[in-house]
Amino acid sequence: MINSLRGMNDILSDDYERFTYFINTATTIAQRYGFHFIETPLLEETALFKRGVGESSDIVGKEMYQFTDKGDNDVCLRPEGTAGVVRAFIQKKLDKAGGTHRFFYHGAMFRYERPQKGRLRQFHQFGVESFGVESVYEDASMIMMVHDILKACGIGHRLQLNSLGCSTCMSPYRQKLINFVKDVEDKVCQDCARRLQTNPIRVLDCKNTTCQSLYTDAPKLINNLCSECEDDFANLKTILDQNNIKYEIDTNLVRGLDYYSKTAFEFVSDNIGSQSAIAGGGRYDRLVEFLDGKATPAVGFAMGIERLMELIVMPEKTRTGYYIGAMDENALSLIVKITHKKRSTDKVSLDYKAKNLQKHLKAADKVNAKFCAIIGSNELKDATIWVKDLENKTESTIKLEEF
């Protein structure tokens, strides 16, 4: 027997219902915010992610499905969605066109990780990207959208917020931090020693408890923002307060993708185990330029659909459509014909065998039909059909042409 590859799941039945329910809900809300759907390829040039997401990130550094195709191109399955959307944005010359462009997408992402609950090798994200808006109101609007989507799905959560600063405040801060960590360099973990060379900011994110205690007094980026970033962050908090969106400031929140600047946020759930991040995003004003486009401010987020599926509160199922059956073999060809006609407007389940009424009612109940319509020998004689409303328990026999 051939099984699916490790960390790659099939989505069907109840899971599929949850999956599509989430996508439909999120799509509706994204459209209300003025976003348009974009589909980008699953396969892209490796350079896109190396340059876009950053080689120092784990995602690009060690988790990509990378290979050489038959045309000798260095390609990989996308590990995240933003880089591809930005590539498309630049390729369609929307950076030069100016104005604002807002997109949402959903689809499979691939990361070669060790699977566990809430962590798959092929997983699905729903994400949005907004280009051309510098205002922090757009950042707030992103957070509100995530908030709305989670609320619509009945998902409880906590919002963690930080500001990563811009290039103006970042480089002096980076130096400050490096100096601080250098003083304790011999005590930090191996990862941190490496991070000091590659991406010093990430040491703040270290889960090692000794490292954390060493960094208690480390300079915080949030206290070293330039005046513009400081104002933006203050404004963001005010906007969220005014809209009753609760948040926690997490000064150690550093997004795993290198392209983020200024606003960074993460929505977490306490109910799905250690893989607790259900949505994450922030501003990435420099990415378009990194990928050879015209400098364009941008902000976005992504949500992990599989993780959300565990938390979604599905609406109660209601009875819909018809179940049609025959109690007389001579009525079989007739019910096939009626079913075909009825299916132009309604969902219809059909039983191909003649059975007694009890069997049909049971079957109709099982497929959750609202109406059970039956033709037996009596109905066949009079050209009528017996219809029972399974919800209200009312029944009547009507003429076939009125059905």
Add this chain to the structure above:
RNA sequence: GUGAGAUUAGCUCAGUUGGUUAGAGCACUGGUUUGUGGUGCCGGGGGUCGCGGGUUCGAAUCCCGUAUCUCACCCCA
């Protein structure tokens, strides 16, 4: 990538110190109450016990390997 624990019917799980034809509930399916369901009664099908080796007269049970899942680390959605 590191550590630990699981894997028996479609699902959830029993299986007693290794010992005859491996069980239950639910699900599926058939009959029945002679045309009224979601909550009757009686029956039936379905498992080479994850896979591959080994120990043994004999392995679901003990040992080794392997795959997958789960949990934690790590990382992140």
